[in-house]
Amino acid sequence: MTNHSVAAALLALTSGTVLLCAALALWRRAARGIVSALRVQGYALAATAAVLGVQLHEPLLLVTSGLLVAVKGVAIPMLFGRLVRLDPASSETDPVVNVPASLVAAVVLTLVAFVATRPIVESVRGVPITLVPFGFATVLIGFFVLVARRKAVSQMVGLLLVDNGIGLVALLLTTGVPLLIELGGTLDVLLVVVVLRVLVTRMHAQLGVLDLDSLQELRD
């Protein structure tokens, strides 16, 4: 087994983990479980960057990997911690789309992602490129979480799933986004999470629930 094929297998493993975590987030009902799926996904994303960095001898990618661990693996899940504690019993008891149907939808969305990315995959040879559909599927599933889940925490997780999916696609397509851009994007997401946390906390203070359906009234 050459270094190359090991790297290819590792990349497939980490990217697959990113997609799997998205599916997990759809499967789990408890807020705590959903957040831990997000945390694992963050680590997997960081591992993808690290493998790419080692394979291509890009030290800057290792720095990116460290940044991802710090923000997506540690900081963001920590920020979620408080929200989860606000309402420990909070779980998706009555999602818009139930769990089995959601998983079927996730399968369909993954297929869509594979179909949609075929032109890209076929046009360029190389292991990282063939893994691009994983990123697309993660984006679509993240979007689906936004549509199909009611709780504020799930909504925020869905948004971050979309972001992670985009991050994965960017890593694989360009074999390493410039560090500056990665830094900007990641800090943006951190900021978004901070703002959303404030909003959700206020929502809890005002309405006593973390359910988006309570925001349904239209203003005239």
Add this chain to the structure above:
Amino acid sequence: MTALLVAVALSGFAGAVGGLLARARARVVVVAFFTIAASLAALTVALDVLRTGKVATLTTTQVLPFTGVQLRLDALGALFVAVTAVVATAVSIYSVGYSRHHPMSRSSACAFATFVTSMLLVPAAWSVTTFLFAWELMAVASLALVLTDYRRSADVRSAAIWYAVLTQIGATTIAFGLVVLAVKTGGQGFTTMALHSASMAPWLRGAVFLLALTGFASKAGVVPLHVWLPKAHAEAPSAVSALMSAAMVNLGIYGILRVGDTLLGGGPSWWWITVIMLGVGSAIYGSIHAATSTDLKRLLAYSTADNIGLVMIAIGTAGLLSSTGHQSFAALALFAGMFHLVNHAVFKGTLFLAAGSVQYATGTRDLDQLGGLFTRMPIASTIFAFGTVAITALPPLCGFVSEWLLLQSLLHGLSSSVSVSVVLMPLCVAALALTGGLTAAAFVKAFGVGFLGIARSPAAEGASEPPRLMNVGAGVLASLCVVLGVAPIAMVGLLNSVVRTIQTSGGSIVSSHGEALAISDAKGVFDPTLIALALVTSLLCVAGVRRVLSRRHAIRRAPAWGCGRELQTARMTYTATSFAEPLQRVFDDVLQPSQDLDVSHRGESRYFVESVRFGTRGGDAFERLLYQPVFSTVRRLANKARLLQNGSVHRYLAYGLGALVVILVFAR
């Protein structure tokens, strides 16, 4: 002349700013001063243009960004400017008197000056952007003025919404038509558009004309786009109604002439047949409603639709005859139409201002509540009487002259041996006759029930003469009714130069022959002055005979409409409703009034009636049959649209996901 055009705009602007800044007591004086200044400057320019035939131009890039302002006042525009200026001057004087007890608010003071100035500038605008700018300014300012009494009742607000919607639909179609024309002719200046419009495809020219016609007809209050007219005119303060009815509505006619004749250079006969049919419908429908209305200002508003219909008949006939090659008769029809438009402005201004005086003195405009005003407010009533005689086209006042000329032009059109006009002209003559009769009925009712007889309510009982300046303002217009009726030759030169801008080959169809009017191609002359003289002489004779006879017999005085009874109460006299009842019965299908009869019985017995209440309410058939279905359809569609937009975040997100998937799958 250019300097005067600048003076119009500047003093109008000064009036608007002054109205905003001046203190409550001085406000109306400041606004009236600047408005009159602007009007007089505009009148000077307009009369100069009409007399000499030279145009006044002003082009500046300083005011509007990108396009600049282009003003060019030719004879056609000058006539409308002159009419607006005269009416605005009278109304300004009237407003000073009116505001003694109803102080003008800051916003209406500003809107008043803006409204008058924009009306003075619309006929002078010579590019699409300048025109639309002035037009929209006029619409917005007049809307603000309609809303003056918005606190009084919900009717005011509803009237304003009707007005806003119809005027904006009109502005949209006008803008659309003019933009298409500008794009196709490669320039937005009116000169360029007029030069190149002939090369456009006929269907496109027709489409542009229809778009413009729709928009301008909605401003002119032509049936079926008239629905705002009775509402807004009735609910706006009378000074504003007078301005709208005597000046603004005319600009709709101006627009039709400007686009149809100047910019598109005339068109096939179907354009003008459309205009004539709209005019006929408007004249008949308006006069039927005027004859049966019991609200004084609603009556006047419907009569505006009626008179504008007559003007539409005239300009339609002019276009039709011109497109079939009868230039001189076309010129006669146009002359009559423009003359009627001027006269309408004068007498309708008079009537609205006098109606405002009545409302000022009694607080009501319901004819059933009025009566006996002639003895209580003789000057205002006399002014109203002058307007009444003029509008019913009785000699020697002005309405007679123009309606007679209109009739002449229609009869001449009969002899033109074109099959279309042979069919259409008798129809128009019939419409004119029917309209004349109904108008007479309407104003016999308005004057006889409203001003003569016995006061029917305490409000009418306690009426007294309004402030002097109100009578002065209305009197200015009333005296013009006399001048235009007795000496129409004063207008011949001015109107001929208007006609020449449109019917270039028609020449001076009407010329002055001594103090009489002579129509070329027709034998004899028409001498309103002589008619007036004869009338006055015969009246003096009757008065003399009466005086001689009354010496021999004792005079017995009895109350009017008393039928010789000794005791007569207001309940025994004719009301406006009862006067109009036969007409309402005849035109039941058109009017579709809603009536309710409420009989209550005494005790158990059905045979002893305690009281009977009868109420009748005339809605507008077009409002019910044309507009309500549109509204309910829109409401139904809007409710359907709520399924898409129900406030659920998840649904909105699902739209996003769906769109993303669709794009990914289909746009690879």
